[in-house]
Each structure stands twice: as structure tokens, then as C-alpha cells.
Amino acid sequence: MRRYLLPLLALAAMLCAGCATDQRNQALITTLNAYAGTLRWGDFQSALQFIDPKARATHMPTPLDLARYQQVRVTGYDEGAGPVPDGENQVRQVVQIGLVNLNTQAERTVIDHQTWRYDPEKKRWWLTSGLPDITQD
Template sequence: MRRILSILAVSSVLLLAGCATKTRSDALTTTLTAYGSTLRWGDFQSAAQFIEPAARAAHPMSKLDIARYQQVRVSEYDAGAGPVPTGDFDVQQTAQISIVNLHTQSERTIVDHQTWHYDEKTKHWWLTSGLPDITQD
């Protein structure tokens, strides 16, 4: 009887861990899809809402940052192979973003190295690496 209870307890823990992992994975997929869509529309101010709240409060977007983001249009967003786990609650993703300067109509592609962290308390994935650097050559 003790052995059966032991097996049931271990099975329950593994089942709950599996559910937690699936929930976390589903949340990641939803978050990355929403973030990618937001960037595809060129809505950088809304994309800033994906940044971890403490980091967003510590480093708010300046007027210069906002002006720079308003100067470009996103023509393509490609997340490539998708996220790569770097720990239980962290993933990295590299995206190539093609942007067009509205004044010169020149297009260039930047590489955005994203780091995402899962907050267990809020059950939410947060971008910890910040918005793409559109000033890179």
C-alpha cells in the first residue's frame, strides 16, 4: 500500500510539473506571437509593454527613442528558428527585422537578440533585453 501511495505521489508531481511546463510553453507561444505582430505593425510603443515592468520603469523610452521608432516602418519580421531555452524560465530568440526609413525610403535589416524571462508569480513572459536597436548598421 505504501508503495502504491508513493508511486501515486510521484506521478502527481510529474503530472503537475508537465502541466506547468505546458502552460509556460503556451504562454511563451502566445507572447512571442503577439510581440512579433506588434513589431510587424511598427507599434514600438505597444511593443514596449512587453518589457519587464521594473526595467521599463527604470529605463523609459525617451522622446528621441520614440522619434527614431516613428521614423521607420517595419517591412519584415522573421523570428527564424524560434526561441531557444537557456534555463527553466528563460529563452532567447534572434529575429531579423527589415525596416524602411520613411524619409529616405532605404531598407535595411537589423538583428534583434531577444531575451525572455518567465515570471512565475504573474504567469507571464517578459522581454528583458529591451526593444530592437534600430540605430545599428
């Protein structure tokens, strides 16, 4: 009986670890899709809720930054190859965002280098790199 108990406990531990990984991956997919949808609708105010609270406290966009976001319409959001692991609880993603300036009707594309961190306690992914820089040329 004992010789069967140890392998069963090891198998149960591996399955639980696999469930945690699956849960983390599913949370990442859900978060990235929700963030992409929020930006596609141009709702930069709601996108602030995806930013890591620590980063939000120290690098909150200024009123001028928020006003700039209101001057553009998002016309595209392309994740390219998707997220790439960068450590145990972190992924990076490069996104091309198409924008149209509402005043000039000029269209351009900006590259957003996103870094996402997983919080195992809250079981949530946080954007640590902040909102996209739409002032880049």
C-alpha cells in the same frame, strides 16, 4: 494499499509539473506571437508593454527613441530558429527585422537579440532586452 499510494502520488506530482511546463511553454508561444504581431504592425508604443517593468523603469526609451520608431515601417520580422532556452526561466531569440525609412525609402535589416524572462508568480514572459535598436548600421 500503501505500496500503490506512493507511486500514484509521484505520478500525480510529475503530471502537475508537466502541466506547469506546458503552461509556461504555451505562454511563451502566445507572448512571442503577440510581440511579433505588434512589431510587424510597427506599434512600438504597444510593444513597450512586453518589456519587464524593472527594465522599463530603468531603461525607458527616450522621446527621441520613440520618434525614431515613428520614422520607420517594419517590412519583415524573421524569428529564424526561434527561442533557445538559456536557463530555467529564460530564453533568447535572434530576430531579423526589415525596416524602411519613411523619409528616404531606404530599406535595411537590423538584428534584434531578445532575452525573455518568465515570472512564475504572474505566469508571464517579460522582454528584458528592451525594444530593438533601429539605429544600428
